[in-house]
Amino acid sequence: MIIAVASGKGGVGKTTVAVNLALANNGIIYDCDVEEPNANVFIKAKLEKIDDVYLMNPEFNLETCKFCKKCAEFCKYNAIAVLPSDILFFKELCSGCGGCKIVCPYDAIEEGKRKIGEIYYGKNEIEIYQGLLNIGEARATPVITKLKKYVKKDGISILDAPPGNACPAIETMHHSDFVILVTEPTPFGLHDLKIAVEIVKKLNIPHGVIINKYGLGDKSVEEFCKEEGIEILMKIPYSKEIAELYSKGIALAKEKEWEKKFVELYEAIK
Numbered sequence: 001m002i003i004a005v006a007s008g009k010g011g012v013g014k015t016t017v018a019v020n021l022a023l024a025n026n027g028i029i030y031d032c033d034v035e036e037p038n039a040n041v042f043i044k045a046k047l048e049k050i051d052d053v054y055l056m057n058p059e060f061n062l063e064t065c066k067f068c069k070k071c072a073e074f075c076k077y078n079a080i081a082v083l084p085s086d087i088l089f090f091k092e093l094c095s096g097c098g099g100c101k102i103v104c105p106y107d108a109i110e111e112g113k114r115k116i117g118e119i120y121y122g123k124n125e126i127e128i129y130q131g132l133l134n135i136g137e138a139r140a141t142p143v144i145t146k147l148k149k150y151v152k153k154d155g156i157s158i159l160d161a162p163p164g165n166a167c168p169a170i171e172t173m174h175h176s177d178f179v180i181l182v183t184e185p186t187p188f189g190l191h192d193l194k195i196a197v198e199i200v201k202k203l204n205i206p207h208g209v210i211i212n213k214y215g216l217g218d219k220s221v222e223e224f225c226k227e228e229g230i231e232i233l234m235k236i237p238y239s240k241e242i243a244e245l246y247s248k249g250i251a252l253a254k255e256k257e258w259e260k261k262f263v264e265l266y267e268a269i270k
């Protein structure tokens with residue numbers, strides 16, 4: 001079973017839920033928050049690189065180029081600027097779609113490749129796969145796509161999504177069997193949860209909500225879930241003890257009471 005743990009808003013405890021769900025149920029965790037992966041802070045595995053991630057990178061042949069600008073007109077990411085006798089290419093803006101090569105009428109573009117990230121693997125108490133986007137690169141989605149090639153469909157695979165509701169989060173959730181949306185009971189939490197719910201509905205994936213820092217804020221998240229018929233799977237209290245464990249890199253599931261709750265959470269999702 002593949003379970004994605006996502007959150008519209010950052011800092012609401014998404015990684016806490018993903019790591020503890022994996023630990024309590026002997027699952028495999030896939031850290032898809034490739035811009036700043038931190039699940040291994042809790043797993044403490046020795047990570048080794050197992051793969052590189054490349055993006056198609058156009059290479060312009062100025063000998064055959066006629067500076068017709070068709071490539072620049074096609075590129076919706078504005079990664080190409082055609083001057084009277086030169087071409088400027090802004091690699092950080094390029095998505096690697098390959099469209100410029102296809103539309104060039106003079107066959108003046110070659111298909112190169114550029115490394116944008118790496119995939120890591122490690123094992124301690126449980127297995128962990130982690131994607132890492134190179135510093136300075138803007139496109140996290142291809143790293144997540146590559147990382148997801150390692151996702152095992154049998155057993156329990158937990159995908160820790162990047163925060164937010166943009167392409168990297170959607171790529172993580174896509175093709176999951178279930179999405180846990182983690183939120184906090186605040187107006188910001190509710191605002192971003194509503195957007196995340198719209199996305200999982202469009203993706204047609206069964207989903208439920210976990211409220212972290214419960215006791216803080218108001219009841220508006222609970223009211224929203226009731227109106228929408230979304231099950232609240234767990235409430236994690238706003239507590240100094242939990243915050244202290246987190247700050248020390250200690251997983252909640254190390255405590256029997258919480259381990260049981262995360263086992264029950266998986267059973268409920270099943």
Ligand code: SF4
Nearest residue numbers: 065066068069071104
């Ligand atoms: S489309 Fe081809 S020929 Fe035209 S400017 Fe671009 S690279 Fe040059």
Ligand code: SF4
Nearest residue numbers: 075094095097098100
């Ligand atoms: S590969 Fe796509 S995104 Fe990159 S420069 Fe060409 S058209 Fe633009």
